[in-house]
Amino acid sequence: MNSLDTTRIRSYFDFPAAGRVVTNNAASTQPPRELIGLLQRCAPWYENVHRGQSTASRRTTAMYEASFDTIAAWLNAPGRGCIATYRNTTEAINAVMYSLLTDFRDGDNVVTTMLEHNSNYVPWHALCREILPRLGRRVELRLARFDATGRLDLDHLASLVDKRTKLVCCTGASNFFGTKPDLSKIRAIADAGGYPQPTGERRALLLVDAAQLAPTSALDVQALDVDYLAFSFHKMLAPFGVGVLYAKRHLLDHALPFLYGGDMIADGGVTTETVAWNDLPWKYTAGTPNILGVIASAQALRLLLDMVMPTAFFGGSGPLPRVAIEEVMARVGRHTANLTARCMAGLSEIKNLRVYGPEHRTPLVSFTIDGISPFAIAEALDRRGIEARAGCHCATLAHRALGLDPPATCRLSFALYNTPDDVDLATDAVRETVAGRRRAGRPRPGRAQVSTAAGRPT
Incomplete structure (x- = not known):
């Protein structure tokens, strides 16, 4: 079996019971009970x-x-x-x-x-x-x-x-x-x-x-x-x-x-x-x-070995077989790669959103949305129950090299306990955030919105 049993893996953790959607794993993962x-x-x-x-x-x-x-x-x-x-x-x-x-x-x-x-x-x-x-x-x-x-x-x-x-x-x-x-x-x-x-x-x-x-x-x-x-x-x-x-x-x-x-x-x-x-x-x-x-x-x-495979290494001090380490990490890698691809596909449907980096990557996705601060995005996601992260992620040189002002992006990142539902909830929350901003920016009936670019009412 190559896939991860995320239901079993999540049973080791307390955060699901708190209703958290943890998608800031590139910063820190959750500790098992x-x-x-x-x-x-x-x-x-x-x-x-x-x-x-x-x-x-x-x-x-x-x-x-x-x-x-x-x-x-x-x-x-x-x-x-x-x-x-x-x-x-x-x-x-x-x-x-x-x-x-x-x-x-x-x-x-x-x-x-x-x-x-x-x-x-x-x-x-x-x-x-x-x-x-x-x-x-x-x-x-x-x-x-x-x-x-x-x-x-x-x-x-x-x-x-x-x-x-x-x-x-x-x-x-x-x-x-x-x-x-x-x-x-x-x-x-x-x-x-x-x-x-x-x-x-x-x-x-x-x-x-x-x-x-x-x-x-x-x-x-x-x-x-x-x-x-x-x-x-x-x-x-x-x-x-x-x-x-x-x-x-x-x-x-x-x-x-x-x-x-x-x-x-x-x-x-x-x-x-x-x-x-x-x-x-x-x-x-x-x-x-x-x-x-x-x-x-x-x-x-x-x-980690015990979570992914039916082994009994936790609590012991004996040798760890190299083949078990490689198999477990290969499974974790495939699982998180699939989640990342799903996230990128969901975000690609959102207008004016830019994802940074190549198609194949570690399980993180950094992005910006035209006209919305990355910090405002992360705060809006948090109000919808999604734990993202905004900032330069301590990669300040790279953000400055791209000319980002402020030097910041919003980032979603995944771990072995994340599920496709987590990804969909996150991308849906981004979509709702953008839609909410657009609705908030619409002109009220009977009033003209001034376009600074054209210099006249539209």
Whole structure:
């Protein structure tokens, strides 16, 4: 069976009982009831990790460490030593920026794109134009453009990469257009630069922001050959507060940590002269981490498998079969792709409405309507029970490149628990909003409407 049983999937969640039509999933997904229950079940054994000899501490530590194994398996990473956890994708990308900061030399450059979420642009802007200049270093920031359909211009990207390109940063999927750049081609472009890295490699490093790619795709970091990949669990059914950074082990071995303090130090490894780092991945877990958040986030992945297929991975810590991960994410991808196509078809029937991006995309649709503010659209949809989102979606560069004023669109986005009825309710609400505006704009009987274009009554 290839389709999703959405009735069964929705039974895991509380939001349907509230009558909500949740179509803002590109921002955050809803947490299943089982994850909230998991946090409650952890309460009797609530204790810190890596710091105690109590049964509670050892038990919590085992659950916490096993979570890294689950995340590594989900990404097909070589092991837990390639995984670091942070608060979100933004912090994970900042961790890469700070870890590389001292490796940059005068004349180097960083290449990113006009498609990026601010989280994958602003840190590099700050690095090249604010932080490194204060240290007396000159590093250039280069931006690859996109075409009229919102696809990354790979030829332009290739023209920006040269032997002084230390790092290429790109989105795995645009949170505005829904476009998915060809990561294998970007990897080849980054390789062609031939930058001599401190670790001995001769290639530009590649960082992928997978925040919009991870929720509907099976990610294989070894097949993609990415150096860094970041995503947030709050877009993958887990509660807020946990982001993941995957990095190749030799990069984490070489790099300086982003944060310093307790637990990231080897046992007894501090003297007045030296500090010795802890083993990976704990080198990157300074201080008390978000223990319960990491546990719940890893279990969200296991629960996702159980929702889609008749499996029993939730609550456990055993290996996750790669074939199950790929099959489940393929089903989720097909389901959300069908919802997105249905949405685009419904919106295409509405006059003066423009959808941004190509036909094939991740499950989000950004649009504008002539003469109506995107914010007014989202507010009108909310009054009709539809949860959309208006704004630049943190893709400010792309909105400005299109000349949108204000730099904003209205966006509908879908997850595995959405149904065709959700899509129809959303598109009907957009249609009703437009019709209501047009009725409100009609002249009252017996009065002339002045046309500013013609300069005379009509």
